[in-house]
Amino acid sequence: YLVDAARVLEVAQAQASRIMGSVRKRAVELVEEVERRASERLDQARREAEAAGYEEGLRQGREEGLQQARELLERLEALAQELVVLRERLLGLHEEDVVKLALAVAEKVIGRAAEEDRELAVRTVHHLLTQVSGAREIRIRxxxxxxxxxxxxQEMWKRLTExxxxxxxxxxxxxxxxxAVVETEFGAIDSSIETRFREAGEALMVVLRGES
Incomplete structure (x- = not known):
């Protein structure tokens, strides 16, 4: 599992990158499937509309039947336009939104790993205490x-912090x-997974905005 805060950030970024690719791929597949089904339905509806127009024309006059067929086709064309808009929205997902989604999923995955690794908190506290210098009062949450x-x-850590x-x-x-959160008279150091993911997300956002 995770060794320290740096490893958490490294795993989060790698997981985010993989999930971003997966989200993009799935979005494209979804759009293609929607378009395929919509195209099949549109062709079928056109055939039904033409048949309805012909039969209606025989019974009540060709012009009235064709008018009904045109109205049906207009509704189908409106539906097709909505699908075009949906396609653009799915394929036009902003990179920042994808990053947020990827980080949220990665956080859950790594969070579950943290719950299973009962020694992770020990390593986290030890790592944080190596960054504490000259503190006389230490409180670890x-x-x-x-x-x-x-x-x-506890005693070993107290000897570590002279x-x-x-x-x-x-x-x-x-x-x-x-x-873990280590508090001293000089302030607090937070090394929780949520904090590291927030920092990772903010760092990625800065990179993306710099490239846009």
Missing amino acids: VHPDDLPQVEPH GTRTLAIVADDRVPPGG
Whole structure:
């Protein structure tokens, strides 16, 4: 599974790239299928309309029957135009929308992996503490389900952070599984999956807007 915050970002970007390609491919397939069915239905409806016009013309006068046939064809042409608009909307998905969708799907996939990897929170906290320097008060917040895996490392982490007077570990259900928030008198460091995905998304948006 994931090793640290950098790995989360790397996996998210790779997953987003794969899903973007899959979404584009599926959109094209969907449009082609809609167009094929619409074309078949339009041909069938034209034949039915012509037949209806002929039979109606025999019974009530050819002109009246043909008028009904024309009205039916107009409705079908309107439907065809709506399909054209739909096609343009599907194929014209903005890259930013695709990125958002891809990141949302990737976040769910990696989130499930984080729930299964019970040691991820331990690695996350350890990584964050390597970025803490000179703090005398440290408070670590993790998901309640991760608390049993994290608490045994408390003394070791306190020795790791030289000069720390107190190091407390608390459960917080606002922190997602596998994530952690380290708070000191200097501020907080958040390494949750949601935060990393938000940062990845913002970085990708900047790149896309720079290329547009």
